Amino acid sequence: MEEKSISAAVIKRLPRYYRYLSDLQSENVERISSDELSKRMGVTASQIRQDLNNFGGFGQQGYGYNVEYLRTEIGKILGLDKVHNMVIIGGGNLGRALAGYANFESRGFVVKGIFDSNPELVGTKIRDIKIMSMGVLETFLKENDVAIVALAIPRGDAVSVAKKLYDCGIRAIWNFAHVDLDLPSDAFVENVHLSESLMQLSYRLNSHK
Amino acid sequence: MEEKSISAAVIKRLPRYYRYLSDLQSENVERISSDELSKRMGVTASQIRQDLNNFGGFGQQGYGYNVEYLRTEIGKILGLDKVHNMVIIGGGNLGRALAGYANFESRGFVVKGIFDSNPELVGTKIRDIKIMSMGVLETFLKENDVAIVALAIPRGDAVSVAKKLYDCGIRAIWNFAHVDLDLPSDAFVENVHLSESLMQLSYRLNSHK
Structure with missing residues (x-):
């Protein structure tokens, strides 16, 4: 193309x-x-x-x-004429915020499920989307034709979870964990490193005073 | 410099x-x-x-x-040897997620207050930080030597709130609203447009299939 x-x-x-x-x-x-x-x-x-x-x-x-x-x-x-099934890993505040962006769905991004390793969150819901346990992630990805996974978990777990996702066939990861995911070149990773973006503001404040 | x-x-x-x-x-x-x-x-x-x-x-x-x-x-x-007082506007899930990033403080970013126009949120707390009403924002900014403001509100209000912030002397805005803030050139705006970052993933999925 x-x-x-x-x-x-x-x-x-x-x-x-x-x-x-x-x-x-x-x-x-x-x-x-x-x-x-x-x-x-x-x-x-x-x-x-x-x-x-x-x-x-x-x-x-x-x-x-x-x-x-x-x-x-x-x-x-931009591929917005197609529907992309999405899964969010991490049911904390950031995962909640991502699930709550109503306009994702209006652009064809459909959040199919949220996963978290915290048993207290499993079974609860965010916007009618069930939080499921990490143990059922692999089966869920295969059964729901998931194209994009958002990683909203701490950096400690992100690298191993990303590798698992790759092995399950996921090729598009929206990474909010503050770490670089070292995946094969046919995977697309879009990093949103919040603290790095904040540091750029602080650089500008610092260098222009 | x-x-x-x-x-x-x-x-x-x-x-x-x-x-x-x-x-x-x-x-x-x-x-x-x-x-x-x-x-x-x-x-x-x-x-x-x-x-x-x-x-x-x-x-x-x-x-x-x-x-x-x-x-x-x-x-x-990067200015990380200094303390930067910060305020978050918007006490929704994203504002909560931003307030919850413990490592902001370890880098010298201290969330001093959270503001929201929703009266039901005003008075509640996120991580010991009080959510206050927009009516007291101006006074608060002046009294607390705030350097950075995070805008975690819908795009409809963001432009006018940003102008108000600029008039109050704020020169660094961390903008999560999905709109460009048209501020004078001595203001630093760091945009985090989440849906645009997601669209880049969908572009890559779309153009490589």
């Missing part, structure tokens, strides 16, 4: 285009020039054109972009 | 160096060559040398890096 050669930087920007186009659509804007979109998004118009040209363009000289069409196409590139 | 010209990419990598050095230190490793560090971290040794040279080096030919010294110095660059 042609998308394979797209740079990571472009991929990182695509969800933001999708968000702005979704906002425009909910404001009933039918079309927008790259100049107007550039002003809204605070990036240059040439950046927008370049980014979108990676996927074949979508714009028309003198017309601009059709908002609904462009949003749909970017959604397809 | 010399750090001012450091590229955003280098700053993004610094917390990861800090994490690996902290791990090495807890394993009682006293020194490490850039080659060994490079193997551990999965980046090239020349990248490590280049990154650290931005701050004057720290390494010694034939000796490598002194782990404790390098960790301390990177900690100082």
